[in-house]
Amino acid sequence: MVYSADSRYGTGNLIRHSRTCVKKDTRDLGQMLLQTNAAGELGPRFPKFNAEFFRELVVIAIVKHGLPFQFIEYDSIRNIFLYLNPETKLFSRNTAKTDVLKVYEIEKKRLIDMLRSIPGKISLPSDCWMSITTNGYISLIAHFVDNKWNLQKRILNFSFMPPPHTGVAMAEKIYSLLKDWGIEKKIESITLDNAAANDVFVSCLKNNLDLLCDGEYFHVRCCADILNSVIQEGLKEVNAAVIKVRESVKYCKGSQARECRFLDCVEYVSLSSSRGLRQDVPTRWNSTFIMFESALYFKKAFMHLEISDTNYVQCPTSEEWSKIEKISKFLKVFYEVTCAFSGTKYPTANIYFQHVLKVRLLLKEEMESDDAFLKRMAIRMWGKLEKYWAEFSTIMAIAAILDPRYKFQLVD
Incomplete structure (x- = not known):
């Protein structure tokens, strides 16, 4: 096509031409097949299929x-x-x-080489599970600091554990796994829950390992498990209220029709349904705390449901709601401590001391309070706390001292 190039015609001709130009979208075949890589070398745009x-x-x-x-x-x-x-x-x-x-x-093989090359020691958490089919399993996890001073965590084993699940059998199993990884001489400590067989397990395993201070600090009791035991003991004081809240949540989640009736009650009392009811797992106390928090938010909806639905008979009484409010406020500190202990992307040994101290001071305060209900609950919890934490761990105190935020002041 021929276009007038006279200046009085402006550039409109060229703009219209650029929109319809055929050759503009035509590229050389080599450009479509070749490209320059990061090193500036010319190579095929699409590498060969591997x-x-x-x-x-x-x-x-x-x-x-x-x-x-x-x-x-x-x-x-x-x-x-x-x-x-x-x-x-x-x-x-x-x-x-x-x-x-x-x-x-x-x-x-890559992980074995890494574990053998680190200059420091390795800490091991271990636990046992029973599946729905009653098969036993044992886990082994390694926590260590690598050559670049980064905190690392690796799941080493999740293995079938045949019966008997005695302390001796578990010690033999764990030691064989450690030998398989070639780290039996690099172990510093092992963290376990409070199962009865674990004391025998630790004493048997200690004899086969090269430990610091003759294994005095080898066995570390799981802080989260101890807190769980302490709080479960306290919840026995209000077991009836706990059961009622749990059954209330189950009732509302039991069928679609019940859920719709509950949502109608939520709308009637002008609450937001986006928060949702939370069902707890009885063996995990922190889920019970979350259930209490959600139930308290929907307290008015539950009370209205009791009036409108004759089949709903598990609504807590006013006195029980009052107890649940007190418990929720009281347990919030324990929930925060549990969340801190359960962290995996930061070291927790240095924060153990201050959090256990916080729990002890809270229980002592409630044991001397005027509220008879909370006082009874705190006394029950104190007995369980003293069973495991009557004495502070020396090695954990050292970890707190090494934290520049606390030093000797916190320990003193």
């Missing part, structure tokens, strides 16, 4: 996202792979399983 790397990526996806091995045999997934590259060599779930085991062995 079948081994493709298999490795699929295996990593299976492990990372907990996908079933059969995932690789899904028709739709295979169609996607073939669409992306017709040269893709598809493989079976058995091959995927074999590849996962290969990746495990590679990563295990």
Whole structure:
């Protein structure tokens, strides 16, 4: 096309031409096939398909996202792979399983080398579980500081634990796992819950390890587990109120019709339904605290539901609601301490001393208070606290002293 280039016509001609120009979108074939990499070298824009790397990526996806091995045999997934590259060599779930085991062995060797190279010691938490099918399992986790002074955590084992689950049997199992990792000479401490078999477990394991101070500081009792025991003891004082709140939440969540009736009551008393009711796990006290917090928020809705629904008979009385309010306020300190102890991305040994001290002072204060109900509850909890924390841990006191925020002042 011919355009007038005279200046009096302006640049409108060129603008209209640029919108319809055919050659503008035409690129050289070499530009589409080649590109310059970060090093300034010219290479193919699309690298050659690597079948081994493709298999490795699929295996990593299976492990990372907990996908079933059969995932690789899904028709739709295979169609996607073939669409992306017709040269893709598809493989079976058995091959995927074999590849996962290969990746495990590679990563295990890498972790063994890391554990053996660190200059410091390793701390181990361990615990046992019983599955729904009554099979026993034991876990082993390593906490350590690497060569760059970063706090690290690695799950070493989650292994089947055949009966008997005695202290001797668990000591033999853990020691065999430590030997497998080659770290039996680098252990500093082990953190366990308060199961009866653990004392025997520790005494048997100590004899086979090279420990600091002849193992005086080897056994560390789980702080979160002790707090759980202390608070569960205190909740026995208000067991009836706890059961009523728990049953009230269960009732409202029991069916869609009940939930709708409860939401109608929430709307009637002008509360927000976005907060939601929280069901607790009886063995985890912090979930009970969260349940109390949510129940107190919906207190008026529960009271209205009691009037409007004759089948709902588990609503706490006014006296019980008053107790729950006091408990919730009282337990908030314990909840904050539990959250602090449960941290995994920061060291917790240095904060143990101040938080245990906070708990002791709170219980002492309530034991001397004028509120008879809280006083009885605090006395029960104090008895359980003294069972495990009658004396402060010396090694934990040293950790507090080394924290520049506390030094000797807190310990004194």
